């Protein structure tokens with residue numbers, strides 16, 4: 001199972017990649033975080049910093065936005081890269097095993113100090129679950145986060 005591709009990174013990069021669970025764990029130890037519960041407040045597990053992933057793919061200087069795609073439920077966010085590059089991370093491991101779908105796997109994006117839902121571009125809604133594709137773009141890319149209270153409420157109801 002460990003040769004299964006969990007996350008692909010494409011778009012404005014010199015070195016697009018398809019990463020397995022083992023690949024994620026092998027990324028520069030300086031960019032790995034263990035037990036992120038204390039940072040996230042609610043999501044346990046181990047993570048790799050976004051900066052570590054971006055170094056791996058060699059982001060082109062033309063890239064302005066990072067597209068976060070959750071294929072499982074067709075949820076997508078596109079946010080400015082520079083604002084999250086040094087602080088965001090991807091939770092991908094729990095108790096030594098790949099993060100399960102019930103916990104938001106194959107990976108869960110997390111930005112510390114995110115805004116409340118719909119209060120800013122980088123809000124809680126941009127913490128994309130089921131993340132399996134990261135895409136660097138020039139300008140803002142596809143984003144289907146809810147834009148009004150009604151659709152946001154419906155989205156959350158659907159998850160209960």
Ligand SMILES: Nc1nc2c(c(=O)[nH]1)N[C@H]1C(S)=C(S)[C@@H](COP(=O)(O)O)O[C@H]1N2
Pocket residue numbers: 070073075117124125126127128129130131155159
């Ligand atoms: N794939 C996916 N990611 C998602 C969502 C979703 O519906 N699908 N909802 C978003 C919204 S609107 C919020 S506020 C947070 C909620 O995270 P939680 O389900 O852990 O509370 O996840 C975000 N990530």
Ligand SMILES: [Mo]
Pocket residue numbers: 117118124125152
């Ligand atoms: Mo949200």
